[in-house]
Each structure stands twice: as C-alpha cells, then as structure tokens.
Amino acid sequence: MPHPPLDDPWINAQIEAAVRPYEGRLSAQDLDWMREQLTELLSRDATAAKLLREAHPRHVDESGERIVPGGYGTSDSPDRADSKNWKVG
Known part of the structure; x- marks a missing residue:
C-alpha cells in the first residue's frame, strides 16, 4: 500500500531508478524490501522528506x-x- 505523500509518479520513478542497478543481482523479494525501505525512509525521515520536496520538479x-x-x-x-x-x- 503506497504512502499518501509517495503516491506520486515522479517519486515512484526515483525509487525505481534507485533499485534498478540491483535488478538481476538480487531476488524480487529483496528488491521489494529495498522499495519498502526507501518508501518508509522518504515518508518518515524529516531530512529525507525535505530533500525530496526540494528535488521534486515544480509545477x-x-x-x-x-x-x-x-x-x-x-x-x-x-x-x-x-x-x-x-x-x-
């Protein structure tokens, strides 16, 4: 279940880009775990959330x-x- 602030195509693309280098090297279960960890970090850590807001393209x-x-x-x-x-x- 996606976190509401991370229910954004741009953010999901960034998470996928971070996981992509490990495809084929790690199991699907490990890749899912990485996605969950990144999602959790971006939704709960104040510094990560601030960086995410600053990096997100403006309208x-x-x-x-x-x-x-x-x-x-x-x-x-x-x-x-x-x-x-x-x-x-």
Whole structure:
C-alpha cells in the first residue's frame, strides 16, 4: 500500500531508478524490501522528506502566456491600468 505523500509518479520513478542497478543481482523479494525501505525512509525521515520536496520538479504553467516587454504590469508599460497595453505572446 503506497504512502499518501509517495503516491506520486515522479517519486515512484526515483525509487525505481534507485533499485534498478540491483535488478538481476538480487531476488524480487529483496528488491521489494529495498522499495519498502526507501518508501518508509522518504515518508518518515524529516531530512529525507525535505530533500525530496526540494528535488521534486515544480509545477510549470503551460498556458502559453508569457511576459513581453511593454506588456501589462511591466515597469516599461505606459499605463498599467490600460488594458490596451496587455500583450500575450
């Protein structure tokens, strides 16, 4: 049963990458034990959890909007409140 904070495809991929070098060298039971130990460590150890949060990729907005020079809300915009200056690239 996965731990709720580790029910994440990226985290599971990291665990699998850590276990992968031992495939073919250890039994399936030993590999499962390694996965369980890593999962337990990442869910209970404060330092490991902090490192995991820092390493986890951030959400990237993929809306397609971007800031352009002279666009709304930039320091070089003549009138920030004027919607005619809004630019979406």
